[in-house]
Amino acid sequence: MTERTPRKSDTGKKERLVALRPMAPIVPPINVSGRALMVVIAIMSFLCAITLGAVTMVQEKAEAWQGDISREITIQIKPADGLDMEAALTQVRSIVLSFPGALSADIVDRASTARLLEPWLGEGFDMDELPVPRLVIVTIDENAPPDFATIRQTLADAVPAATLDDHRAWASRLISMARITVFIGVGVLSLMFATTMLTVIFATRGAMDGNRHIVEVLHFVGAETSFIASEFQKRFLLIGLKGAAFGGGVAAAAYLLLGLWQSNTMATVLNDQVTALFGRFTLSSAGYVGIIGIVVLISAMTAITTRLTVTRTIREIDRQRADPALAEIG
Known part of the structure; x- marks a missing residue:
C-alpha cells in the first residue's frame, strides 16, 4: 500500500486546533482555600493599615505639639x-x-x-x-x-511673683509618648506580618498537597524547580495582591470618611467626644503612602514565601525519592 502523505490543509487544521486548545494552568484556578487565604490577607492588611495610620497620626500630632511648645514659653504671675x-x-x-x-x-x-x-x-x-x-x-x-x-x-x-516655664518637661513627655507609641505599633505590625507569612506557608503547603502529583510529574519529566515555583508564585501573588489591596483600600477609605465626617460635624457633642478620645482622623500623605507600602510589602511577602515553600517541597520530594524508607512514610 502506498503511504498517504498528509496534506498541507490537514497540517494547518491540526495547528489551528492546537492553537485553539486552552492551556490548563499548572496551579488550578482559585478555589475555596484560595478565597479563604484572600480574606485572611485582606483582614490582616486592613489591621496593618489601621495600625500604621494610627501610629502615623499620633507621631505627627506629637511632633506638632512639640513644635508648638518649642516656639512658646509661658510666664505665670501669682x-x-x-x-x-x-x-x-x-x-x-x-x-x-x-x-x-x-x-x-x-x-x-x-x-x-x-x-x-x-x-x-x-x-x-x-x-x-x-x-x-x-x-x-x-x-x-x-x-x-x-x-x-x-x-x-x-x-x-x-x-x-513671676515664674517662667519653658515647657521642657512637657516636650520630653511628648517625645517619650511618641517613641513608645511607634515602638508598640511596629511590634503589632511585626506580629501581623509574621502571622501573614505563616498563613501563606500553610496555604501553599495545602495547595501543594492537592497538586503534589502534578508537581512530581513535571519535576521528573524535566521541568525545572524555578519554573514550577514561578507558576505557584504567580498564582499566590495575585491572591495576595487582591487581598492586600482590598484591605488597605478599606482602611484608607475609613480614614478618609472619618476625616470628612469630623469636618462636617464640627461643634457637635458626638464629634467633641470622639475627638477628645481619639483626636482628629486626619491622615497625611505619608500615611496613605505607608498604606500603599503595606499592600506592596504583603503582596511581595506572599510571593516570596510561596516560592520558598514550593522550592522546599520539591527538595522534600527529591529526598523521599532518594530514600525509599522516607518515600514509604510519605
Missing part, C-alpha cells in the same frame, strides 16, 4: 499682697521683649483666663475672689532662643 497685677503684667512683657530671641509677648486678659477656668469652676465666678494667676505667652525664635536662665534671674529681681 497674686500677692500689694501686687498691682496689671502693672506687673506690663512690666514682665517689657522685660521679656528686651531679650534677643523673644519675638512677641501676649498678655492673657481676664476674659480669656476666665474661659480657661470655666471647665473646673463653672460660669460666672468672680476672679477677684480667687487667687487666680495671670499668664504672659511669649513666642520665641526656635533657631536662636533667648537665654532662659538670664530671663528667670531678671524676672526674679524685678517681679518676684
Whole structure:
C-alpha cells in the first residue's frame, strides 16, 4: 500500500486546533482555600493599615505639639499682697521683649483666663475672689532662643511673683509618648506580618498537597524547580495582591470618611467626644503612602514565601525519592 502523505490543509487544521486548545494552568484556578487565604490577607492588611495610620497620626500630632511648645514659653504671675497685677503684667512683657530671641509677648486678659477656668469652676465666678494667676505667652525664635536662665534671674529681681516655664518637661513627655507609641505599633505590625507569612506557608503547603502529583510529574519529566515555583508564585501573588489591596483600600477609605465626617460635624457633642478620645482622623500623605507600602510589602511577602515553600517541597520530594524508607512514610 502506498503511504498517504498528509496534506498541507490537514497540517494547518491540526495547528489551528492546537492553537485553539486552552492551556490548563499548572496551579488550578482559585478555589475555596484560595478565597479563604484572600480574606485572611485582606483582614490582616486592613489591621496593618489601621495600625500604621494610627501610629502615623499620633507621631505627627506629637511632633506638632512639640513644635508648638518649642516656639512658646509661658510666664505665670501669682497674686500677692500689694501686687498691682496689671502693672506687673506690663512690666514682665517689657522685660521679656528686651531679650534677643523673644519675638512677641501676649498678655492673657481676664476674659480669656476666665474661659480657661470655666471647665473646673463653672460660669460666672468672680476672679477677684480667687487667687487666680495671670499668664504672659511669649513666642520665641526656635533657631536662636533667648537665654532662659538670664530671663528667670531678671524676672526674679524685678517681679518676684513671676515664674517662667519653658515647657521642657512637657516636650520630653511628648517625645517619650511618641517613641513608645511607634515602638508598640511596629511590634503589632511585626506580629501581623509574621502571622501573614505563616498563613501563606500553610496555604501553599495545602495547595501543594492537592497538586503534589502534578508537581512530581513535571519535576521528573524535566521541568525545572524555578519554573514550577514561578507558576505557584504567580498564582499566590495575585491572591495576595487582591487581598492586600482590598484591605488597605478599606482602611484608607475609613480614614478618609472619618476625616470628612469630623469636618462636617464640627461643634457637635458626638464629634467633641470622639475627638477628645481619639483626636482628629486626619491622615497625611505619608500615611496613605505607608498604606500603599503595606499592600506592596504583603503582596511581595506572599510571593516570596510561596516560592520558598514550593522550592522546599520539591527538595522534600527529591529526598523521599532518594530514600525509599522516607518515600514509604510519605
